[in-house]
Amino acid sequence: xxxxxxxxxxxxxxxxxxxxxxxxxxxxxxxxxxxxxxxxxxxxxxxxxxxxxxxxxxxxxxxxxxxxxxxxxxxxxxxxxxxxxxxxxxxxxxxxxxxxxxxxxxxxxxxxxxxxxxxxxxxxxxxxxxxxxxxxxxxxxxxxxxxxxxxxxxxxxxxxxxxxxxxxxxxxxxxxxxxxxxxxxxxxxxxxxxxxxxxxxxxxxxxxxxxxxxxxxxxxxxxxxxxxxxxxxxxxxxxxxxxxxxxxxxxxxxxxxxxxxxxxxxxxxxxxxxxxxxxxx
Amino acid sequence: xxxxxxxxxxxxxxxxxxxxxxxxxxxxxxxxxxxxxxxxxxxxxxxxxxxxxxxxxxxxxxxxxxxxxxxxxxxxxxxxxxxxxxxxxxxxxxxxxxxxxxxxxxxxxxxxxxxxxxxxxxxxxxxxxxxxxxxxxxxxxxxxxxxxxxxxxxxxxxxxxxxxxxxxxxxxxxxxxxxxxxxxxxxxxxxxxxxxxxxxxxxxxxxxxxxxxxxxxxxxxxxxxxxxxxxxxxxxxxxxxxxxxxxxxxxxxxxxxxxxxxxxxxxxxxxxxxxxxxxxx
Numbered sequence: 001x002x003x004x005x006x007x008x009x010x011x012x013x014x015x016x017x018x019x020x021x022x023x024x025x026x027x028x029x030x031x032x033x034x035x036x037x038x039x040x041x042x043x044x045x046x047x048x049x050x051x052x053x054x055x056x057x058x059x060x061x062x063x064x065x066x067x068x069x070x071x072x073x074x075x076x077x078x079x080x081x082x083x084x085x086x087x088x089x090x091x092x093x094x095x096x097x098x099x100x101x102x103x104x105x106x107x108x109x110x111x112x113x114x115x116x117x118x119x120x121x122x123x124x125x126x127x128x129x130x131x132x133x134x135x136x137x138x139x140x141x142x143x144x145x146x147x148x149x150x151x152x153x154x155x156x157x158x159x160x161x162x163x164x165x166x167x168x169x170x171x172x173x174x175x176x177x178x179x180x181x182x183x184x185x186x187x188x189x190x191x192x193x194x195x196x197x198x199x200x201x202x203x204x205x206x207x208x209x210x211x212x213x214x215x216x217x218x219x220x221x222x223x224x225x226x227x228x229x230x231x232x233x234x235x236x237x238x239x240x241x242x243x244x245x246x247x248x249x250x251x252x253x254x255x256x257x258x259x260x261x262x263x264x265x266x267x268x269x270x271x272x273x274x275x276x277x278x279x280x281x
Numbered sequence: 282x283x284x285x286x287x288x289x290x291x292x293x294x295x296x297x298x299x300x301x302x303x304x305x306x307x308x309x310x311x312x313x314x315x316x317x318x319x320x321x322x323x324x325x326x327x328x329x330x331x332x333x334x335x336x337x338x339x340x341x342x343x344x345x346x347x348x349x350x351x352x353x354x355x356x357x358x359x360x361x362x363x364x365x366x367x368x369x370x371x372x373x374x375x376x377x378x379x380x381x382x383x384x385x386x387x388x389x390x391x392x393x394x395x396x397x398x399x400x401x402x403x404x405x406x407x408x409x410x411x412x413x414x415x416x417x418x419x420x421x422x423x424x425x426x427x428x429x430x431x432x433x434x435x436x437x438x439x440x441x442x443x444x445x446x447x448x449x450x451x452x453x454x455x456x457x458x459x460x461x462x463x464x465x466x467x468x469x470x471x472x473x474x475x476x477x478x479x480x481x482x483x484x485x486x487x488x489x490x491x492x493x494x495x496x497x498x499x500x501x502x503x504x505x506x507x508x509x510x511x512x513x514x515x516x517x518x519x520x521x522x523x524x525x526x527x528x529x530x531x532x533x534x535x536x537x538x539x540x541x542x543x544x545x546x547x548x549x550x551x552x553x554x555x556x557x558x559x560x561x562x
Contacts, residue, residue, distance in 0.1 A: 187491035191498040196553035210468035217472040225550035269506035272477035
């Protein structure tokens, strides 16, 4: 067992899955859940994701050695700073947020002595929300990005928190916050916007003429608009960069199509295929 | 049994699945396969999609009551016109192409007396190619769009060919070619281009930081570039219209993001979610 007791703040899909995985894999002896919404606590408890729950952040984090913050990305930093006043020295914080630069910058230099934060992003999720859709194997085989700062400055806390995400079944990859945010803008945030746009322009009465392609391309558009508005806002600059790259790629496609350049279209399609084939099914 | 013998021209994924389904569901007593590539014929025969095969179009279609053309969309019309000279009066043609206007226009008025063509598009497929990936249930529960011309002009042939696509397990929906092409530009062709663009701008070394979202959005980008270049070219105008709608939707997103308008982003995302939720999982 890595920790006698951990606290999860925000017991939705990700937080609930952290609890289920931590208990199933013996990463924590006891799991306390904290949420603003008593219904979320009740649901997390009923599926066995947490042992006990409270809406009181101070009480919920008091006896834990690790606090995992799984709130929407715009609330992670404030939760860490508020909770840090109620934990013992030696307590670790980590989080499950999809953006990292904004959180790291807001927390940096503001923690009490002996309290450590290691930012994390488990690359796992679902378009579904709520602990009732949580899964003990949500992180199994997935990558967790663990954020490191200056070289050599954070070995101890990185290993301690990294072992926790490893214990949940994920593979830990180290990177800095900028690198993370720039990359996920392409691999996660832009694809989400694109899925939303494809769905958004399609009249519902045309859906009967759709097949697996439309279904796959638009799947993530069913995700929680509130969570995603927060993610886009938090990773604004990197997402705008990805949008620009995407836009010029689509313009190439339009020009080839307008010109009826079938060989050019084939080449353009093949370049995307090479990338997708590298990913596997 | 609907037909004693049918011929499938082009025994790839769709053609092979037509053969498997026709045999499994008793829609045809005997299935003949025609393909330019002897390897494709051998594969289709080895999986049981066809009873016999030939590279000779004239010989392959001679004794059949129904010819199902499953070549790439840019070859459907020429295959129908070439084969029509070798069939008996009373023979029906249909096809499985993803575009309809170009094919209907090229065939219209050019068939010998007593030979009938009913254009079809089964909304089913895969990013995989070849009869070895064919499935007897590929069309089960899917929609097949059946193209009708002027009202009242084609009842008999529509029913005969429609019953065949129904016998393969699909649900037949009647529409005209323009309506079909305009709709699938949004529900199939644009999503394919978008998937290709997302994949095309993503460096392979970033793929380890991708999760289910990227995987789903880009899945169809693994499809055959040659087939899809033909589809885009055949449905050029409708695809350009869909591209314009998509582009202005993405511009709305960019403006909301640049302005940091989180409520606006939420609204924008929610509009897409409404459409995707209407589709189901």
